Amino acid sequence: MTSDLRLMSVHAHPDDETITMGGLLSLCADRGIATCNITCTDGKLATIFAPDMPEETHRPRLAEIRQDEMREAARILGITEIHFLGYGDSGMAGAETNTADQAFWVAPLNEDVGKLVEHIRRFKPQVVITYDGNGGYGHPDHIQTHRATLLAVEAAYSALYPEAGPPWEVQKLYYTAFPVSSMKRAIEFAKAAGMEPPFGADDPEDLPFLTPDHLVTTTVDCRTTIMRKREALRAHRSQITTDFPLLAIPDEVAPQFADEFYQLVISRNQSELHETDVFAGLPSEELAATR
Structure with missing residues (x-):
């Protein structure tokens, strides 16, 4: 059944x-929930990790290559729509590229926020997910993405950016999370299996x-979609090789590490401290459409 979520x-x-x-x-696709992914x-x-993508021939086309990889990953995951804001990659912290003309890091924040406000008001999401302050x-x-998204969620419901359309109030904002306890379990598994620990x-x-575990509010069981996630990871072949932690483990083990974790930071509705669904607490008539 198609959802209003x-x-x-x-x-x-x-x-x-x-x-x-x-x-x-991918779970959202299974539930009939529309998704919109913004890539800044x-x-x-x-770094180009694929051994069959030589630097001299693929570096000049890497932006195009990565957009194509993103489109394929989105197809696999069932993402409803994807958008690219078009900013330049800033490079790692401290690099000279941080201050290049097109770098996202030095783009006017007001401009970044305005673009996101337009997407929020057009798509009307109840839930938005991005990164934490670091x-x-x-x-x-990633830090600039956090800043722009946090401001855009609030600005979208205000009188700011009137040219971006009517105000829309996002009900819940989350940060992605990787709990310490989950990584500890993965490291212990790798050592017991004689494998290289995740990220060495x-x-x-x-x-x-x-x-930190105490900041994690939401654990989503993704066992039914873990294989699609692994396939989508492989689609990003310029960046992700077979030794990536979630790809290095055997297929039969992957469901043990399928959970995804989030930190709820804004909620306009009453929410439980420990959720299993990012849509929990939203109006019952909206949730009923996904069941």
Whole structure:
């Protein structure tokens, strides 16, 4: 049954949507929930990991390549619509490219927010998902994505940006999360199986992108969509190789690591402290349409 629910995800680069929430996006497709993914930058400064993509021939076309990969991943996951804001990749923190003319990091924040407000008012999502204030791991484009999204969610319901359409109130805003306890379990599994620990870390505390467990409010069971998420990860072939943690494990083990995690930071409705559904607490008539 087609739902009246809608979810918007806002990410920095092509592949971030699949890594952080590919399972949830695919679950939404199964439930008839419309999804809209916004990618802020072209990702053209990323390292090319695919061995069959030589730097000299693929670097000049990397922005185009990554957009094509994003489109294929979206098809696999069942994302309803995708949009590229067109900003340049800023590169890692401290790089000279952070201040390049087209870099997202130095783009006027008012402009970034305005573009997102227009998408929010047009698509009318009840739920929006992006990164925390550190952008997950401190990447300038992730931090700027966080800033712009947080401001846009509030501005969309105000009198600001009148040219962007009638106001729309987002009901729930989430940050993506990777709990310390979940990574600890993955490291323990890898060691027991004689595999390389995820991201080469022997201790979860060595990884900068993890979320303290007490901040995680929402755990989504994505066992039914984990294989689609893995297929979508493979679609981002310039960036993600077979040794990526979720691809390196056997198929029969993957469902054990299928859960996705989120931190609820804004809710206009009464919400439980520990959810299993990002749409929990929304009006019952909207939820009923997805069951």
